[in-house]
Amino acid sequence: MQKRFTMIDENFICDYCGKEVSKLNYTARDHCPYCLASKHVDIMPGDREESCHGKLIPIEMEKYKDTYKIVYKCDKCHTIKKNIMAKDDDLDELLKIINIDRWFYDTIFYYNRNYCSNDAIFNMCI
Ligand SMILES: [Zn+2]
Numbered sequence: 001m002q003k004r005f006t007m008i009d010e011n012f013i014c015d016y017c018g019k020e021v022s023k024l025n026y027t028a029r030d031h032c033p034y035c036l037a038s039k040h041v042d043i044m045p046g047d048r049e050e051s052c053h054g055k056l057i058p059i060e061m062e063k064y065k066d067t068y069k070i071v072y073k074c075d076k077c078h079t080i081k082k083n084i085m086a087k088d089d090d091l092d093e094l095l096k097i098i099n100i101d102r103w104f105y106d107t108i109f110y111y112n113r114n115y116c117s118n119d120a121i122f123n124m125c126i
């Protein structure tokens with residue numbers, strides 16, 4: 001049976017840092033742009049069908065087309081989830097959480113973004 005797929009894009013108060021997060025308009029917001037945390041509420045992106053409700057904590061990022069996906073691990077059920085970065089995400093905060101130096105991002109990631117064709121996780125294609 002085909003399930004109807006609805007993206008929900010709405011303003012919300014982040015459960016983890018308490019900041020008010022405005023909606024994105026171009027796609028459903030699935031994580032906080034300030035503390036980068038997310039909540040394990042989706043089975044399919046935006047469906048809010050997951051009953052776990054654990055905290056999704058960024059553990060790494062991976063190249064995705066011309067942007068990145070944030071790789072999350074749920075602190076409750078340990079599921080790995082991936083969300084595409086939003087254009088207003090706090091990159092420095094994300095790098096801090098996943099423990100990547102800014103110079104590393106600026107050099108290796110920039111290189112990978114421009115010269116690598118694959119989308120492999122953190123791939124050192126140099
Ligand atoms: Zn937050």
Ligand SMILES: [Zn+2]
Nearest residue numbers: 040052074077
């Ligand atoms: Zn979970």
